[in-house]
Amino acid sequence: MNLEEVARLAGVSRSTVSRVVNGDAKVSASVRARVQDVVREHGYHPNAAARSLASRRTRILGLLIPRASGAIFSDPFFPVLIQGAVDACNHADHNLMLLMDTDEEAPTAEGSRLHRRVLRGRHLDGVAVAASVVDDPVVALLRKERLPFVLIGRHPDPAVAYVDADNRGGSRAAVAHLVAHGRRRIATIAGPRTIRAGRDRLDGYRDALAAAKLPSNPALIGDGDFSRRDAHRATHALFGQPP
């Protein structure tokens, strides 16, 4: 069942059916109704590939998760991220393609599968990149392919679009809240300094302490890697501190 058949059954041209299917306004009510009946009755649905070929859009968005962040298994952030991406795609009537490099190959190399098949094949309308590493080379690649993209997590280059939580501000607000409640000995468990979010939150913590004229005690800064395990360990260590 394709456009052609629907057109025949409805006694109109393919163009008209296409217009109805795509919600084009320039179709008389009667014709529209007739076409819609046929569509419904025969369960017609446009073929995605043909549509993509003609329209030059795939209605597929990519979510690129660097394998490097092997944290996919431990960090509870990823399931949430994935779920959110899928939801957003659903709402926009798009589909989500999950892109992760497989260990063996350099993910950003010119010849990588990702690069070859997905990016060059124009398989995607755009891609969101869960950039773990600052200055990920994938950025250059995406630019060269002229594929619209957005980074998840701040990026130094002001020209690249990104979305991120306000890590520093949030951290600062949390600590300020404790200060406002009279606390004066406030600890934090900081993430790796190699990761932006880790640095930013620690900065926010320090911001708030400084604003409250509280001393910054290194002994009150625990270390973690965003995992439960580390958080657990660091918490115990902190509580083991002398008061």
Place this chain on the structure above:
Amino acid sequence: MNLEEVARLAGVSRSTVSRVVNGDAKVSASVRARVQDVVREHGYHPNAAARSLASRRTRILGLLIPRASGAIFSDPFFPVLIQGAVDACNHADHNLMLLMDTDEEAPTAEGSRLHRRVLRGRHLDGVAVAASVVDDPVVALLRKERLPFVLIGRHPDPAVAYVDADNRGGSRAAVAHLVAHGRRRIATIAGPRTIRAGRDRLDGYRDALAAAKLPSNPALIGDGDFSRRDAHRATHALFGQPP
């Protein structure tokens, strides 16, 4: 840059280029080399949509995760599942589309987005279904669409393909191992009986006890829901038992 251009530059026909690109053996070595040079030099890569339209294959596989299993966030199984699916797709030079229903709509209804756009649009070559619920109605849907699919987790109907761990056998082997080491008082923390895996593993436990002629003591069977929390609680409860 498309087949046509490559053909022109290499002084051959489109078909020949297509053959080279698709690894068809019936091309002379010299011509093949010439074509490959042009391809590499100009960074040609076949357009996915056009290819799909002509070949009637998308090289996209779906991974359907029912939202119902809200466990996506807590159950560490899902990240592993997703990762595994992506890896398998990568190896087979396919891509993975992630399918999850969004809360608001009945996932299996005829008019659901999933059904309309993805299944009927022939967007996928096949789909793997992380079936949580026994007798998921999505099975009927997939059958009707004649879309190849495989369930992740056992299914009652022998006609549907599924992959699963050998829960019963694995459990039996684990317990038998303890028995072989002289243990005679063996406990288990069983999953929900409503879930196949839970029942199967408990059955395996009982199998092994029976085979060893050991009594089955209900007090040694803890309850859990596959979560860390429950496992922790149940373990404490078991250790609290009188010896």
Place this chain on the structure above:
DNA sequence: CTGTTAGCGCGTTCAT
């Protein structure tokens, strides 16, 4: 082994 010829199913001018 290579080229020619048809489509694949749809979007999109351009006339009417």
Place this chain on the structure above:
DNA sequence: ATGAACGCGCTAACAG
């Protein structure tokens, strides 16, 4: 408002 005609880029018979 509707239809005719063309093109999207590629695969797949079919000849030769």
